[in-house]
Amino acid sequence: MLDILIVRLQQGHKTIAYPNGEPPPLPPHFRGLPVLDPSKCPQGCQACADSCPTQAIALRQTPLVDVGKCLFCTQCQQACPQGAITYQADYKMAVRRREDMLVPLGEKLALAHELDGKIRKLLGRSLKLRVVSAGGCNACEADVNVLTTIGWDLGRFGIDYVASPRHADGLIITGAVSENMKLALKKTYDAVPDPKIVIAVGACAISGGPYIDHPEVLNGASAVVPVDLFIPGCPPHPLTILDGLLRLLGKLKPAGAAAE
Amino acid sequence: MSTYRQLPALIAGRAIKRQSIPNLSVEEFQQAVLESVEAGCRVVALFGSPDAGGTLHLYVVLADDSESRLYVGSATLNDREYPSLTPRCTQVHLFERELAEQCQVKVTGHPWLKPVRFQPPMFLRRQSGADADAGVSPLPGVMDFYAVSGQEVHEVAVGPVHAGVIEPGHFRFQCHGERVFHLEISLGYQHRGVERALLKGPDKRSIHYAQTLCGDTTIGHTTAYCQVIEGLARCQKTARAQTIRAIALELERLANHVGDLGALSGDVGFLSTASHCGRLRGEFLNMTATLCGSRFGRGLICPGGVHFDLDAAAVESLLARLDICGRQTRQAIKLLWNSSSVMARFEEIGVVSTAVAVELGLVGPAARACGLARDARHDHPSGLFRFMHIPVSVWDSGDVFARAYIRWLEIQRSLDFIQTQLRSLPAGAINSAVGNLAPDHLAVAMVEGWRGEVCHVALTDTSGRFERYKVTDPSFHNWAGLAMAVRQAEISDFPLCNKSFSLSYCGHDL
Numbered sequence A: 001m002l003d004i005l006i007v008r009l010q011q012g013h014k015t016i017a018y019p020n021g022e023p024p025p026l027p028p029h030f031r032g033l034p035v036l037d038p039s040k041c042p043q044g045c046q047a048c049a050d051s052c053p054t055q056a057i058a059l060r061q062t063p064l065v066d067v068g069k070c071l072f073c074t075q076c077q078q079a080c081p082q083g084a085i086t087y088q089a090d091y092k093m094a095v096r097r098r099e100d101m102l103v104p105l106g107e108k109l110a111l112a113h114e115l116d117g118k119i120r121k122l123l124g125r126s127l128k129l130r131v132v133s134a135g136g137c138n139a140c141e142a143d144v145n146v147l148t149t150i151g152w153d154l155g156r157f158g159i160d161y162v163a164s165p166r167h168a169d170g171l172i173i174t175g176a177v178s179e180n181m182k183l184a185l186k187k188t189y190d191a192v193p194d195p196k197i198v199i200a201v202g203a204c205a206i207s208g209g210p211y212i213d214h215p216e217v218l219n220g221a222s223a224v225v226p227v228d229l230f231i232p233g234c235p236p237h238p239l240t241i242l243d244g245l246l247r248l249l250g251k252l253k254p255a256g257a258a259a260e
Numbered sequence B: 001m002s003t004y005r006q007l008p009a010l011i012a013g014r015a016i017k018r019q020s021i022p023n024l025s026v027e028e029f030q031q032a033v034l035e036s037v038e039a040g041c042r043v044v045a046l047f048g049s050p051d052a053g054g055t056l057h058l059y060v061v062l063a064d065d066s067e068s069r070l071y072v073g074s075a076t077l078n079d080r081e082y083p084s085l086t087p088r089c090t091q092v093h094l095f096e097r098e099l100a101e102q103c104q105v106k107v108t109g110h111p112w113l114k115p116v117r118f119q120p121p122m123f124l125r126r127q128s129g130a131d132a133d134a135g136v137s138p139l140p141g142v143m144d145f146y147a148v149s150g151q152e153v154h155e156v157a158v159g160p161v162h163a164g165v166i167e168p169g170h171f172r173f174q175c176h177g178e179r180v181f182h183l184e185i186s187l188g189y190q191h192r193g194v195e196r197a198l199l200k201g202p203d204k205r206s207i208h209y210a211q212t213l214c215g216d217t218t219i220g221h222t223t224a225y226c227q228v229i230e231g232l233a234r235c236q237k238t239a240r241a242q243t244i245r246a247i248a249l250e251l252e253r254l255a256n257h258v259g260d261l262g263a264l265s266g267d268v269g270f271l272s273t274a275s276h277c278g279r280l281r282g283e284f285l286n287m288t289a290t291l292c293g294s295r296f297g298r299g300l301i302c303p304g305g306v307h308f309d310l311d312a313a314a315v316e317s318l319l320a321r322l323d324i325c326g327r328q329t330r331q332a333i334k335l336l337w338n339s340s341s342v343m344a345r346f347e348e349i350g351v352v353s354t355a356v357a358v359e360l361g362l363v364g365p366a367a368r369a370c371g372l373a374r375d376a377r378h379d380h381p382s383g384l385f386r387f388m389h390i391p392v393s394v395w396d397s398g399d400v401f402a403r404a405y406i407r408w409l410e411i412q413r414s415l416d417f418i419q420t421q422l423r424s425l426p427a428g429a430i431n432s433a434v435g436n437l438a439p440d441h442l443a444v445a446m447v448e449g450w451r452g453e454v455c456h457v458a459l460t461d462t463s464g465r466f467e468r469y470k471v472t473d474p475s476f477h478n479w480a481g482l483a484m485a486v487r488q489a490e491i492s493d494f495p496l497c498n499k500s501f502s503l504s505y506c507g508h509d510l
């Protein structure tokens, strides 16, 4: 018993101060939104778009990147002969609408706004979520799950993952939604009482991710259920996920500064 | 005597000409498998691949662990009928089920011929006229489950969606009261067609398939993929690249082993170690992120080497964090072995005997916990492990305790290894040029991921593209081990046994 207490003291207090304090530092090679500097592009070059594994880059009048398809993989950056592509060192990427994920390269994302008054009043202080993994690689689940560890302590925001959809206010969906999970996902969604929300975490759940257009998958959660929040990444950093959840519940001030 | 010894041999990470692989008759092929297994070899891959004309060829890769050698055999299946070897060689049971499912082979005499992933066939049998038998995919989870009947016998069905934040799978228990007679595991819910999509590669998506075959083993699978490519292209990596790869592989092992010990503590209600390890796992993932920006090692490993170098500041920071987290990990885990309440729940629960482990061909910590000194880093070393050795950790009780204790031993060895490598990081480039892939070759990679042996096999066609790419995740071998571990156990011990194996669904389902 004494050992347990001693180890407890040695380990110290580990919950991050964020959002009341600074978020934990991002790793040096962190890759957020890809940014392209069109002034560097030679006429007719489309090396980046050609190299992209998921066709996330469209070189139109203003080049677009689809953050919902992006795997943050550096292939476009390596392909670019001019060094025109960099990644933002910003973890904030969650949005409410799929169309908001088509970002003119070099512009900002329209970050998620909070839920409407009535449903936010219902769920804002206590949000129970059921996580469904449906045809991904399990890394997204892992970083959804890590938010419940003492370092992040998701419970302090009134957010919990629950065992049954019947106890839940909504779903977190990861994975491209395999044909083999379609029915199970639909049934799980139906089992959640109204009103309910759905959060798609990761490139797979948003667009199919690396498996986009495989006949074995449905290219993401929207094929089966309506989605209220999209959190891009492959997988998203835990901070990106937490930021999205807090944004949805209106627990971050729009400026992103210390909230509540 | 042994016919298998006449088969062409290669070592992990190398390629051989397809010409050198003799085309055996199905009987000779099976004889070679049987003899090799009798002599102590293991079947690490067995699969079908059609040629351009649609004729199906069988391939087998046999691992001779004591001599660090891999034997490759092949046979032509003219009529897509194949008599099952499973009754005489249990460890091929799932490979044969897979063969039936992927290649529309009629496997006769298999005691347990059921769908593996509920996928449509990858290689349709050519038929005169239209594809009459064209790819109907069976409904997931709909199959004949083994059933026990009688008084007080009942069935418990769990999944695909189950209580925790875990992947989907279906478990069917046959119970008598609280006692489990039998567990049948039916997977495939995570099937996303990766092996099919790798055909005709490599292309710009191939490496992403490798990275996401099994997300928690990104480094293990991507290393295997790159070794296959490098073997086919005869690419020499630099010492620095090999060292960074090995550091990443051991960091992946650390993060997952620490996380699993935390989860095992949580399952027996010992929340102290559960909380500490839950956090420490994240710290080790953050160290991988220091290498490459991604906590799972995405983007780090590429054909020819690694994509990110380690500068002095990063090495410094890693060493400092390893020192602190290493100490905290040791403290947190030692609590387990000193707590009688934990030991009572770990010991003699979910026992797998050495004989069963051998028969099923278990790999990784699950095999080492049954007294088998099986470790690809030692038996089939590639990369840095050719020069630097990590002692193989073995325990023999085959129970939950053994599977937990193996992790503890490996955690300590990985910590030491990473620190040593960081202190003596060789200078030089991190990348070498990769040429074209040799046409008409076969290459095999074996990497000891944290869960066990990751095996990738590639066959190239006349233009150097993948005619077939076969992935064997350690979970493919080990799911049957879990089913055996819970026989005669209390059903309430299932979550604990399951955690002690900690297998992958997506790595199995592909």
Ligand code: SF4
Residues within 6 Å of the ligand: A034, A051, A052, A053, A054, A055, A056, A057, A065, A069, A070, A071, A072, A073, A074, A075, A076, A077
């Ligand atoms: S980072 Fe990768 S996935 Fe994203 S746009 Fe660039 S190439 Fe495409």
Ligand code: SF4
Residues within 6 Å of the ligand: A135, A136, A137, A138, A139, A140, A141, A174, A175, A176, A201, A202, A203, A204, A205, A209, A210, A233, A234, A235, A236, B212, B215
């Ligand atoms: S988005 Fe990427 S990390 Fe997430 S499940 Fe899909 S492949 Fe894995």
